[in-house]
Amino acid sequence: MAPARRDLVAAHLWAAGACGVWERPAQLVAWFEDGTPIDLPEPHGVPELAVPVRRWSREEDRDWQADWKATIRPVEAGRTVIVPSWLEADHEPAADELTLIVDPGRAFGTGHHATTVLCLELLDELDLAGRLQGRTVADVGCGTGVLAIAAAARGAVATAVDIDPDAVEVTRENAARNGVEVTAIAGGVDQVPAAAEVVVANLITDTVRSLAADLLAASTDELIVSGITVEREHVALDALEAAGAQLLERREGDGWVAVRLRSAPHADAGSGA
Numbered sequence: 130m131a132p133a134r135r136d137l138v139a140a141h142l143w144a145a146g147a148c149g150v151w152e153r154p155a156q157l158v159a160w161f162e163d164g165t166p167i168d169l170p171e172p173h174g175v176p177e178l179a180v181p182v183r184r185w186s187r188e189e190d191r192d193w194q195a196d197w198k199a200t201i202r203p204v205e206a207g208r209t210v211i212v213p214s215w216l217e218a219d220h221e222p223a224a225d226e227l228t229l230i231v232d233p234g235r236a237f238g239t240g241h242h243a244t245t246v247l248c249l250e251l252l253d254e255l256d257l258a259g260r261l262q263g264r265t266v267a268d269v270g271c272g273t274g275v276l277a278i279a280a281a282a283r284g285a286v287a288t289a290v291d292i293d294p295d296a297v298e299v300t301r302e303n304a305a306r307n308g309v310e311v312t313a314i315a316g317g318v319d320q321v322p323a324a325a326e327v328v329v330a331n332l333i334t335d336t337v338r339s340l341a342a343d344l345l346a347a348s349t350d351e352l353i354v355s356g357i358t359v360e361r362e363h364v365a366l367d368a369l370e371a372a373g374a375q376l377l378e379r380r381e382g383d384g385w386v387a388v389r390l391r392s393a394p395h396a397d398a399g400s401g402a
């Protein structure tokens with residue numbers, strides 16, 4: 130089912146009183162409280178949909194949540210491995226692994242998206258190059274807080290901001306669960322208290338474009354940016370470079386791009402511009 134249609138069907142399920150909707154690759158599963166009068170559209174069609182809905186069925190009660198949990202695997206990104214809490218007890222970390230416990234749920238950023246993985250890999254490289262320990266890092270659009278938490282766990286002084294107050298709450302919970310300190314603040318890039326040495330921002334292409342100058346201003350040294358699609362990479366990069374950033378590294382995965390940029394011109398760059 131095309132994503133837009135899935136969203137419509139999901140919206141109908143929520144409107145019909147679902148208390149949860151799980152989007153699986155070829156199926157939408159909705160949960161209803163026992164006894165909820167379910168007012169679903171006729172089987173022959175949800176008018177906004179181009180194709181008829183063939184069948185609504187009431188399934189035998191099953192532990193859907195357990196089924197869903199069984200599909201979630203730990204995710205590796207460089208030396209960082211993100212493990213859901215229910216697999217923590219069985220997880221055996223490799224010698225140099227940074228294990229982060231983050232559950233899928235209320236916020237974006239569980240490693241199940243290429244952009245999060247690409248950002249974690251770039252942070253991991255910064256750490257290997259000795260440029261994370263003891264430095265200030267700001268995570269703009271923190272979601273679950275996974276990037277700020279990874280930076281803090283590697284010795285950075287981390288701040289996280291997100292315009293979604295839920296994400297800020299989830300970031301605080303996840304930081305505590307992983308035993309690291311992250312200052313989480315509701316708001317945008319302007320809430321980053323003082324320019325951080327490293328800013329990491331996994332947003333979307335248009336947001337990157339419109340915030341390019343602000344992201345540059347918020348970072349004194351390096352900037353890691355993702356959420357950029359391969360097709361519209363030039364849109365984000367043009368804006369970042371026009372704002373004065375210099376591309377240092379680019380990574381791609383699953384049609385997404387992450388870049389690492391120098392945000393301040395080096396004293397010896399000598400352009401005089």
Ligand code: SAH
Binds near residue numbers: 240274275276296316
């Ligand atoms: N950092 C996480 C989450 C990325 S999802 C990861 O890498 O997986 C993007 C997040 O950015 C969302 O939580 C969204 O609420 C937030 N966001 C979107 N626009 C923003 C803006 N202008 N300023 C701050 N946060 C923003």
